[in-house]
Structure formats: structure tokens, C-alpha cells
Amino acid sequence: MNIRGYQWSVLKKLLKQRFTELSDEDLVFERGKERELYVRLERKTGKSEEDVARIIKGMQQAYLQQTTLL
Template sequence: MTNNYATMNIRGYQWPVLKKLLRQRFSELSDEDLVFEAGKETELYTRIERKTGKSQEDVALIIKGMQQAYLQQTTLL
């Protein structure tokens, strides 16, 4: 299994939007599950994996897809 956490780069300014999208997609995630701290992304991904039952790869792909959608939206404004 590869470590996709190392390839993820969440910026703090993106997190409120990404957090909202994750809560919409996974109602089982709580605010506590989605606490973001720079440098502690691994812990965040682990919490999301545990609560959703998704694999490490799935979590990374979901977040990356949400980031791309966010960036596309902001460049259109």
C-alpha cells in the first residue's frame, strides 16, 4: 500500500470548503473528526478512514477531487 498522505497538500484557506463537502458526502463525520492542523494531515486522514470505512487511497482521491473542483470554481470567479 502506498502512502498517499504524503501527496496530499491541504491549504488552510481551502479547508472550510473541503470540510463542508466532506460532511455533505459523509454524514457520519463530526466536526471533531474534521479538525485540520497543518502538519497533522495523517491524523486527519486516519480519522476520515475510520469513520467512513474508506481506504487510504479512496480518502486521498476524494479529497484531491474536492480540491480540484474547488480550484476550478475559484478560477472561474
């Protein structure tokens, strides 16, 4: 996983919109502890590791596209 801190505030909001069962505690991001974040997301959403990675990657790509168009 490759999450940049400046992107996380945006990604966190998008994840909370898509998965209303996620809390702020579930979405705590600490550099070097990305795996722990993934495990929390897998447990709370019922998605596989691959699905979580795909969802986050898709959100990152959409975010990057949006920022380059501005």
C-alpha cells in the same frame, strides 16, 4: 496530502455533506498533522487511504476550478 488552510473550510463542508457520519471533531485540520486527519477519515467512512486521498483531491480540484472561473 497537500491541504491549504484557506481551502479546508470549503472542503470540510463538502466532506460533511458527502459523509454525514463525520463530526466537526473528525474534521479538525492542523498543519503538520494531516496524517492524523486521514486516519480519522478512513476510520469513520470505512474508505481506504487511497480512496480518502482521491476524494479530497477531487474536491480540491473542483474547488480550484470553481474559484478560477469566478
